[in-house]
Amino acid sequence: MGNTIAGTPVSTGIAVAPIARLAPPPGLPADSGPEADIAAAIENAQRALNAVADELGARASATSGPASDVLFAQSMMPRDPSLAIQIKAQLEQGKSLPHAVTGAFGVFRAALEAAGGYLAERAADLDDLNNRTIAELLGLPMPGIPNPGHPFILVASDLAPADTAMLDTKQVLGIITELGGPTSHTAILAKSLGIPAIVACSDATALVDGTTVLLDGASGKIRIEPSPAEIEGATAHAEQLARALAKSSGPGKTADGVPVKLLVNLGAPHELDAAAAADSEGVGLLRTEFLYLSKVTAPTVAEQTESYARVFDAFSGRKVVVRTLDAGADKPLKFVDHGHEENPALGVRGLRLTKRHPEMLTDQLAAIAAAASKGDADVWVMAPMVATPREAAEFAAAAHEHGLRTAGTMVEVPAAALRAHQVLEGCDFASIGTNDLGQYTMAADRMQGELAELLDPWQPALLELVHLTAQAGKDTGKPVGVCGEAASDPLLALVLVGLGVTSLSMAPSSIPAVRVTLAAHSLAQCSELAKLALTAADAAEARQLVSDASQSIA
Amino acid sequence: MPERSVVVGSTVGLHARPAALLVQAAASQPVPVSIAKKDGDFVDARSILMVIGLDARGGDEVVLRAEGDGADAALDAVATVVAENHDSGK
Numbered sequence: 001m002g003n004t005i006a007g008t009p010v011s012t013g014i015a016v017a018p019i020a021r022l023a024p025p026p027g028l029p030a031d032s033g034p035e036a037d038i039a040a041a042i043e044n045a046q047r048a049l050n051a052v053a054d055e056l057g058a059r060a061s062a063t064s065g066p067a068s069d070v071l072f073a074q075s076m077m078p079r080d081p082s083l084a085i086q087i088k089a090q091l092e093q094g095k096s097l098p099h100a101v102t103g104a105f106g107v108f109r110a111a112l113e114a115a116g117g118y119l120a121e122r123a124a125d126l127d128d129l130n131n132r133t134i135a136e137l138l139g140l141p142m143p144g145i146p147n148p149g150h151p152f153i154l155v156a157s158d159l160a161p162a163d164t165a166m167l168d169t170k171q172v173l174g175i176i177t178e179l180g181g182p183t184s185h186t187a188i189l190a191k192s193l194g195i196p197a198i199v200a201c202s203d204a205t206a207l208v209d210g211t212t213v214l215l216d217g218a219s220g221k222i223r224i225e226p227s228p229a230e231i232e233g234a235t236a237h238a239e240q241l242a243r244a245l246a247k248s249s250g251p252g253k254t255a256d257g258v259p260v261k262l263l264v265n266l267g268a269p270h271e272l273d274a275a276a277a278a279d280s281e282g283v284g285l286l287r288t289e290f291l292y293l294s295k296v297t298a299p300t301v302a303e304q305t306e307s308y309a310r311v312f313d314a315f316s317g318r319k320v321v322v323r324t325l326d327a328g329a330d331k332p333l334k335f336v337d338h339g340h341e342e343n344p345a346l347g348v349r350g351l352r353l354t355k356r357h358p359e360m361l362t363d364q365l366a367a368i369a370a371a372a373s374k375g376d377a378d379v380w381v382m383a384p385m386v387a388t389p390r391e392a393a394e395f396a397a398a399a400h401e402h403g404l405r406t407a408g409t410m411v412e413v414p415a416a417a418l419r420a421h422q423v424l425e426g427c428d429f430a431s432i433g434t435n436d437l438g439q440y441t442m443a444a445d446r447m448q449g450e451l452a453e454l455l456d457p458w459q460p461a462l463l464e465l466v467h468l469t470a471q472a473g474k475d476t477g478k479p480v481g482v483c484g485e486a487a488s489d490p491l492l493a494l495v496l497v498g499l500g501v502t503s504l505s506m507a508p509s510s511i512p513a514v515r516v517t518l519a520a521h522s523l524a525q526c527s528e529l530a531k532l533a534l535t536a537a538d539a540a541e542a543r544q545l546v547s548d549a550s551q552s553i554a
Numbered sequence: 555m556p557e558r559s560v561v562v563g564s565t566v567g568l569h570a571r572p573a574a575l576l577v578q579a580a581a582s583q584p585v586p587v588s589i590a591k592k593d594g595d596f597v598d599a600r601s602i603l604m605v606i607g608l609d610a611r612g613g614d615e616v617v618l619r620a621e622g623d624g625a626d627a628a629l630d631a632v633a634t635v636v637a638e639n640h641d642s643g644k
Contacts, residue, residue: 069571073602076574082601108603113607120568122606294565296613334611 006540007176007201007219008456012188012490012513014238015153015174015196016214016231019207020146022156025131026138028102034094041097045087048101048136049088052129055142073326074125077550078133083108098134105130146170153215155204159186169193174215176204176222181452191507198222200452218490219547245512249279252515256522260504263319263513265483269307272314275508282319284431284505285483286311289331297335298360304367312377319378321431321481321505323410324364324395326350326384336360338471345445350385350410351395361395365402372404382407382431387413393426411480412436412547417465420472420480421534430469432501434484438462456539457486463499463533463542470500481505490517491546497523498530521550558618558629560594565641567611572640577602579635583628587620599632 036040056075060068077083086104095103109126112119131143145154145167153174154167172195180199182188190197196217207213207224214226214234223230229367252262263284266275274282291299291307298547299307314318327333336357341347354361364383372400381404383395392409399407408429411417416430424430434457435446441462444451466482473480481503482496488510494517496504504514521529529546536542564572580587580599588596589605592615597604599618610616616636620628 033627071572073570073574073606076602078602080601082598082604108607111607115607117609119607119609122569294612334613 003224004222004388005201005203005207005222006220007195007198007204008181009217009450010199011175011190011195011197012218013174013194013196014214014216014234016226016289017151017153017173017417018148018210018212019155019176020148020152021207021209022154022159023141023143024144024145024157025127026135026140026302028098028134029096029138031099032096035091035097038088038091041091041100042084042088045097045133046084046138048133049083051136052132053078054486055132068520070125070333074129076192077126077129097138101133101137102130105133108531130285146172148210154205157205159189167193167195170194173439174198174217176201176207176213176215178202178204181455191509220543241513241516244516248512248516248519250515251281252518254518254521254523254526256524258497258523260497260501260518261319261481262515263321263481263483263503263505264508265505265509269310276314278508278511280318280508280511282315282321283311284319284321284481284503285433286320286322288323288325289327292325292333293331295333295335298363301363301367301370304364305347305370308368308371309374312371312375312379315377316375317377321380321382321408321483322368323382323384324351324361324368325353328353345439351383351391352385361398362402365399365404369402369404379404380408380429382408382410382429384410385413385432386410387415389419389422389426391424391435392416396427410466411465411469412440412442414465417469420469421475421538423474424472424478424480429479429481430473431483431505432466432469434462434466434482434486436484437465441465453539457484457489457492458536458539458542460534460536460538460542463495463530466496466501467499467530467534470496470502473502474500479503488514490514490544491550493518494521494526494550495530495533495542495546498526498528525550555619556622556625556629557588558633559615560618560636562610562612562614562616563637565601565639566606567614568605568636572597572635573602573605575640576632576635577605579632583631585620585622587618587628587632589632590617590619591615592617595610606613625637 053075054073060071060075083104087100090100090103094323105126109123110125135142151171152172154172155176156176158179175190175195175197177186177199187199193427196215198220212225214223214231252260261281263282264275264278264280265285266283267287268290292305332338368381381399386392386409396407406428408427409423411430411435412433416423438455439446442454444454470480479502482501483505485509486492487504488506490513493504493514529550532545532549533542536545562568577600587599589599590596591608591610618629618632
């Protein structure tokens, strides 16, 4: 019988198939010095570059949407005349062909990196093109998604956007990566494609191509060479769950009938229809950044009112919690001088921008209030990046002045959680943003893949802060919700409810699994699970303890 | 030398598809076309790597330049592509 390895579960579902490994990038051979025939070398390079361009071009036309757009631009890069000029120059300097190619890509890579932001992210795409060209030149297996001729579970150290853009969900039944975290590109993509996935599984390096594994995207466990009985058990379990999910509907509640509001997160206008169609009690987090991010000048009150009114219309009769502008850090605005900040995640962002630009907040509150008065959605507002009770109270007062009855505070700074009693005294509710609260609690940049383990929402320190905030809510009689990745994990949702949270806001597709899991546990059971999680030494242990103790059918 | 000033129509700027379409348009002209951000250095508009490296955003003004027979027609053709909004699905 086989054994079991584990990683961080990021996309639920069961998959059984042989594994196939993503070919690693080719190594660069030692520089063998000047090419004897430079003209022939250039021709050779062009042949390899054309082959790479052809393959990417074919992939671009076989796909659609944003992935296709990126691939389309990428497919033109190998044929770029400036690249050919650079390769020629490097050959003339006396480099061997593979080094000339890598050197030429390196010149453009450096320029993109120096530009920073979006362009720096594209630098990785150039590495991918370079690797493909070198593999072509050296006759090595092309790095990228394998094609073993049958459905498989993809194993990789990590996945690049260019790799994942073309995943065929009929062939790739599951994903296992050795690196990455719950917020990584792979995690987000796997979830959106509905492929079961486990990341940060360091033991996956030992898996041999062709080995059959049973992957459980809910628990993070991978059974190597499972027995027929194990496969049957897991499949039956998955089918039972799918049936239960399909049947579930209505407001969230525990097995003993304690209501827990199940809400959706909404971040962009094109998500509105799907979000409104979901069986939810409303919107727990309406991100308003989309109104501002692409703008060159500040949107007018009328423009904003119209956008909010569309959302409130779609959620007529339901609750909508609007988060006021959370700009700065990774979300800079074109029409605001953010200045230079060494460490923008700790800088003037979110509510803190109000001191510099008070009109941005008052305009926004006026627009929200105007839109709210037109419909019958139950409109709440909350401020991002609140650190002190005074900030919370000032925001709530401003919102009340604009006629918005329910004004609350995002809890994403540990200071706000530690002083939750005082914060809640000055406002009407709190909503915990677990991603940012995790980042600030663990002093770990959300964008830093290496620190993924610290950013795991199961970290007991983070749960401790959720507990503090939720208890303050209980004491003051005010609702405390969680919006963020944490709420979409059914097992963690039980823990959050056990800690005292009264609403959960998540991606619409995550609601059924959370609803079903919650309905299978009483509040007392949730409290027990929460206690267990708080006793754990780290995130993995917390997840393990709760998973073993719960009667989760998810 | 004939020049055209154009405002970038695509919200994503001259990245991804809009950049690729611009480069394709420039490459199909009988004369070389170069492009710069307002007050910036000119680069070859037939080079996708150089064009993306300009980091021209939606709403930015860019200048196109070409010389020789058919320069005006070439500039018009490329300018049209820059001014259009190519963002898919929006």
